Amino acid sequence: MKSVNMVPKKRINPYCPECEHQIDHLENVQSGHIRCEYKLDRKGKLKIIEGDFDVDCNYNVWECPECNAPLFEDEDEAVEFLANKKSIVVCGRCCTWDKVDTMVMTHDKDMGNYYECKDEKRCDNA
Numbered sequence: 001m002k003s004v005n006m007v008p009k010k011r012i013n014p015y016c017p018e019c020e021h022q023i024d025h026l027e028n029v030q031s032g033h034i035r036c037e038y039k040l041d042r043k044g045k046l047k048i049i050e051g052d053f054d055v056d057c058n059y060n061v062w063e064c065p066e067c068n069a070p071l072f073e074d075e076d077e078a079v080e081f082l083a084n085k086k087s088i089v090v091c092g093r094c095c096t097w098d099k100v101d102t103m104v105m106t107h108d109k110d111m112g113n114y115y116e117c118k119d120e121k122r123c124d125n126a
Contacts, residue, residue, distance in 0.1 A: 014084050018069035026071065026078050031059035091116050094123040 013024045036051035061070040062078040072078040092106065093116050106116050117123045 014081055016064040016066060016069060016071070018064060018071075019067035021064070021066040023065055024082075025065060026062040026082060027065050027068070028075075028078075029059065029061050029063055030055050032056045091123060093117070 013022050015022050030053075032053055032055040034051060034053045037049050038046045039049055041047045060073060062072040062075070063070050072081065092108075104116055104118050
């Protein structure tokens with residue numbers, strides 16, 4: 001049997017729509033309560049021996065690690081974004097950003113290709 005050398009394609013990391021940095025991870029910020037047990041070590045300094053974090057689901061956001069912009073509230077959308085399966089783009093008219101499926105690509109001779117909100121009322125309200 002002939003062996004085949006499979007070289008994985010290099011994954012291209014997505015760009016933050018807010019700060020435009022290329023990012024390879026997101027930060028998940030959650031609200032809740034942390035309960036930890038501490039004891040003194042031999043040097044008299046506090047040392048954690050056990051800790052639990054209880055999420056209260058009041059705040060759960062996936063943020064850009066560079067600018068801390070909140071990008072997603074849904075974990076599946078965050079995974080799709082990191083896998084470059086779901087793009088977020090900025091509207092060329094109102095400068096709001098959203099998922100690419102809520103935008104339409106437009107062309108202008110001076111600006112070239114850019115995205116605009118499909119819902120024009122949204123641009124007017126921004």
